[in-house]
Amino acid sequence: MPVKGWIEVDERYCKGCELCISECPQNVLALDLDHLTPKGYHPVMLKMEGCTGCGICAIMCPEAALTVYREVPQKAAQAVQPSGG
Amino acid sequence: MVTTATPVQVVYKRPASLSDTPTHYCPGCTHGIAHRLIAEVMDEMNIRERAIGVAPVGCSVFAYNYFTCDFVEAAHGRAPAMATGIKRVLPDRVVFTYQGDGDMASIGMSEIVHAAGRGENITVIFINNAIYGMTGGQMAPTSLPGQKTTSSPTGRDVESMGFPMKMAELLSQLEGAGYVVRRSLHDPKNIRMAKKAIRLAFETQIRGLGFSMVELLSTCNTNWGVSVLEAMQYLKDHMLPVYPIGDYKVSPALENLRV
Numbered sequence: 001m002p003v004k005g006w007i008e009v010d011e012r013y014c015k016g017c018e019l020c021i022s023e024c025p026q027n028v029l030a031l032d033l034d035h036l037t038p039k040g041y042h043p044v045m046l047k048m049e050g051c052t053g054c055g056i057c058a059i060m061c062p063e064a065a066l067t068v069y070r071e072v073p074q075k076a077a078q079a080v081q082p083s084g085g
Numbered sequence: 086m087v088t089t090a091t092p093v094q095v096v097y098k099r100p101a102s103l104s105d106t107p108t109h110y111c112p113g114c115t116h117g118i119a120h121r122l123i124a125e126v127m128d129e130m131n132i133r134e135r136a137i138g139v140a141p142v143g144c145s146v147f148a149y150n151y152f153t154c155d156f157v158e159a160a161h162g163r164a165p166a167m168a169t170g171i172k173r174v175l176p177d178r179v180v181f182t183y184q185g186d187g188d189m190a191s192i193g194m195s196e197i198v199h200a201a202g203r204g205e206n207i208t209v210i211f212i213n214n215a216i217y218g219m220t221g222g223q224m225a226p227t228s229l230p231g232q233k234t235t236s237s238p239t240g241r242d243v244e245s246m247g248f249p250m251k252m253a254e255l256l257s258q259l260e261g262a263g264y265v266v267r268r269s270l271h272d273p274k275n276i277r278m279a280k281k282a283i284r285l286a287f288e289t290q291i292r293g294l295g296f297s298m299v300e301l302l303s304t305c306n307t308n309w310g311v312s313v314l315e316a317m318q319y320l321k322d323h324m325l326p327v328y329p330i331g332d333y334k335v336s337p338a339l340e341n342l343r344v
């Protein structure tokens with residue numbers, strides 16, 4: 001089973017530039033056209049399942065607006081230490 | 086059987102060396118990526134408390150608002166002179182300038198060349214976006230041959246306006262330079278390489294190996310007059326051939342360093 005991941009978008013920072021969308025290898029990101037940030041941009045969102053938590057979107061983001069999480073597969077859980085950044 | 090919640094790993098989070106202030110940069114501007122990389126490296130090396138940045142004049146004039154380390158603001162082009170003074174008075178600090186191509190390769194050409202020539206133990210993060218962003222898209226010394234800007238509306242004519250200034254190549258010729266490289270911010274692989282170079286530049290300074298500079302090929306979608314994604318493509322298609330990515334000077338003392 002593929003690794004399950006997800007992102008959190010901080011709407012104070014996201015400017016809807018789409019750089020993360022263009023580089024997402026799973027093609028699971030899109031702008032949320034029903035929603036505006038306080039600055040007036042459409043923020044990015046997960047549009048469907050399939051995020052693996054690879055973190056490539058966060059490598060592209062000029063605003064450091066993304067936090068990326070992934071579930072640690074049970075087998076590897078003991079080996080992997082949670083790390084930030 | 087006891088069921089436990091699946092452990093969750095934080096793959097990425099906003100670096101602590103960035104402040105909470107949202108940037109004023111245009112959406113998709115690579116200044117933000119460069120800021121983020123510097124902050125990530127400061128976090129990883131745990132040097133935020135002893136780092137001092139010197140901000141330029143240009144779109145990144147407010148860089149001091151976006152980091153949680155100490156920062157000062159220099160007059161246009163004079164960041165290397167200010168960094169020199171700070172580093173000489175406080176040699177235990179990690180001192181870096183952040184400069185655009187108008188700031189560093191035009192009005193500040195003298196300061197940067199002499200700082201490199203003197204082998205000042207400072208680090209320079211050089212943003213080459215081939216244009217003056219802040220003032221409305223005028224030609225920079227780094228603008229490409231044929232590039233249309235508001236002050237070269239029919240394209241940069243090298244006969245009358247000269248050739249692009251290749252700052253990494255130029256500064257690498259000076260004996261005081263310990264680490265001079267060019268990287269690009271147009272895709273994830275290159276951004277990773279850029280981050281590693283920033284790390285090595287700070288390592289150069291900490292080891293007292295002389296002047297270090299990382300030139301970062303960047304975009305200005307607003308003044309190039311294209312979309313965010315078109316700007317990344319333009320960088321790849323038109324800037325990379327003129328400004329090859331590479332290590333132009335690496336002090337032998339750094340060769341075995343793995344980061």
Ligand SMILES: Cc1ncc(C[n+]2csc(CCOP(=O)(O)OP(=O)(O)O)c2C)c(N)n1
Pocket residue numbers: 142143144145161184185186187188189192212214216217218219220225305
């Ligand atoms: C002494 C002085 N001369 C000229 C200016 C006008 N000026 C402000 S920013 C700038 C150039 C900025 O271009 P660059 O360094 O490439 O930075 P960018 O805005 O593209 O990030 C100029 C000429 C000034 N502020 N001060």
Ligand code: SF4
Pocket residue numbers: 009013014015016017018019020021043044057060061062063064065066113
């Ligand atoms: S790269 Fe960052 S700022 Fe741009 S759309 Fe994605 S999350 Fe928002």
Ligand code: SF4
Pocket residue numbers: 109110111113114115116144214218219304305306307308
């Ligand atoms: S004008 Fe250009 S360099 Fe300045 S913030 Fe906008 S995109 Fe970036």
